Amino acid sequence: MTIRHRAGSALAGALAPLLLIVATIAPASADDSSIPADRAREIGQQASQALQKQLGGALMEALSEGGPAAAVAVCADTAQVLTKRIASDLGVPGLQLARTSLHLRNPANRPDSLEVSVLEAYTAALAAGEDVAPRLETVGERYRYFAPIETRSFCLQCHGPADRLAGDVPAMLAELYPEDRATGHETGDLRGIVSVTIPAEAAR
Numbered sequence: 001m002t003i004r005h006r007a008g009s010a011l012a013g014a015l016a017p018l019l020l021i022v023a024t025i026a027p028a029s030a031d032d033s034s035i036p037a038d039r040a041r042e043i044g045q046q047a048s049q050a051l052q053k054q055l056g057g058a059l060m061e062a063l064s065e066g067g068p069a070a071a072v073a074v075c076a077d078t079a080q081v082l083t084k085r086i087a088s089d090l091g092v093p094g095l096q097l098a099r100t101s102l103h104l105r106n107p108a109n110r111p112d113s114l115e116v117s118v119l120e121a122y123t124a125a126l127a128a129g130e131d132v133a134p135r136l137e138t139v140g141e142r143y144r145y146f147a148p149i150e151t152r153s154f155c156l157q158c159h160g161p162a163d164r165l166a167g168d169v170p171a172m173l174a175e176l177y178p179e180d181r182a183t184g185h186e187t188g189d190l191r192g193i194v195s196v197t198i199p200a201e202a203a204r
Contacts, residue, residue, distance in 0.1 A: 037143065040203040041136050043090070044145025047097050048134070048194040050086050052149070055079060060154075068157040068166035075158075076176050080108065094199035099149065101192030105173075105182035114139065115195055118146045122190050132190070143203060145196040151189040159185045 062070040087097040100111040134147040157166040
């Protein structure tokens with residue numbers, strides 16, 4: 001999705017029911033060498049949208065049926081399994097799919113050095129009043145696709161300031177994630193990124 005800078009931290013308009021990433025893709029060049037990169041963007045977009053839609057749907061269902069504590073349980077018990085399943089279901093050999101952030105909740109999602117650089121670049125762009133959109137990097141024989149994750153209003157029940165966390169959430173976070181750093185967000189903040197690694201061979 002393209003996260004658009006707004007005056008203040010809140011985004012205007014109605015909230016989307018799912019964390020759906022809508023990629024902004026640069027037009028292909030006329031050079032034939034652009035074809036694998038275009039295919040890699042397409043794969044990255046498909047993977048990031050699938051993850052955000054399915055995980056967002058699971059979280060919304062949990063919130064509806066069991067409240068914020070149930071949503072925390074989905075993140076703890078389901079998110080990693082769902083991520084691996086989506087990566088496998090896409091049928092792209094060697095594809096790797098992950099979510100990560102500079103403000104981690106689950107230590108298993110720790111960013112690598114390139115992910116840190118992308119997260120820092122997105123953060124700096126938003127602070128400068130610029131929009132941020134998905135990007136594609138070439139690293140050796142792999143493509144790395146990154147899409148920003150925006151903090152939505154309903155996210156604040158589990159990721160907002162401490163005084164706005166819902167019900168049993170603080171106690172659950174203390175038990176499940178004693179080193180949690182994923183609170184304190186406001187609507188419209190950069191929550192993190194979806195990171196997709198695509199072997200170059202798979203994009204040909």
